[in-house]
Amino acid sequence: MQLSMYICLFYVIVTIGQTNVITGQGEDRSRQDLEARVIALENALSTLKTELDAKVASLKCDCSSVGSGLGTLTHQTGKRLLVPATPNKEKPAFYSFLSSDELASTKHHTIPFDVVKTNVGNNYHPNSGTFIAPSAGTYAFDWMIQSTWTGVVYTQLMRNSEVLGEVVADSSHEYEFHSATGVVVVQLSEGDEVFIRTHPTDASTGHIISRPGYRSSFSGWRI
Structure with missing residues (x-):
């Protein structure tokens, strides 16, 4: 002015x-x-x-x-002031299956799906068969179990010690393979562990079948 x-x-x-x-x-x-x-x-x-x-x-x-x-x-x-890096936009996801048949008769047994085809973020651990949530959010999981002839397999999807879902693959009266599939959508907190186990009280018999054309699998992803 x-x-x-x-x-x-x-x-x-x-x-x-x-x-x-x-x-x-x-x-x-x-x-x-x-x-x-x-x-x-x-x-x-x-x-x-x-x-x-x-x-x-x-x-x-x-x-x-x-x-x-x-x-x-x-x-x-005590730290330098830096511009935060651009966060990774990819959401965690995994797909795994058993490399071979697995004995199903052991109760309360975590099933280690040891062949990993997809593991975005490396949050699924094939040695233990456990997915560990890297962050809080909504996740979807599915698992498919094949039972052997005249066998029956009871499985549960677990979050830490909580049962989220159950399926039964029942071939006990048939001379053929039967399969069962479960799907669960759930809110997880960071660090929650999700896995598949055999039933703690209902006894399974026979084997969980996993062969070319008959893969028993476990997968999950963040929505």
Whole structure:
């Protein structure tokens, strides 16, 4: 605002001075008026320069305060201030199956689906047959169990010690393979463990079949 006012003032002074000279209204008087106006303009410009210098000094102080604040924060946390990396957008997912037939008669036995075809995020652990949730959210799981001739297999989907679902593959009265599939959608907390086990009290018989064309499998993904 003030800068614009001073520019306008300069324009008016110069214009008036030029007009006086051109119209010839007394050479001495015109010179005196012009000198007075030039002095007034110099004073105005000096005042403007003083104000601008003060504003520049104020801005430098503000910048110093910001730098000091960042330094204090860095000292308190003991860490460098870094821009967070772009998070991985891929959601955890896995698909696994048994590499061979598994004895089903052991109660309360976690089934280790040891062949892993998909394991986004590496949250499924084939050695233990356990999926560990990397973060809280909604997940879907399914498992398919094949029972041998005249056998019956009771299985449960577990979250830690909680039963989320159960299926029975029953070939006890048939000379053929039977299968059973379960699907569960559940809210998990970070660190929850999900796995398939044989029933703790109902006794299974025979084997869980897993061969080319008859794969017993376990899979899951975050929705």
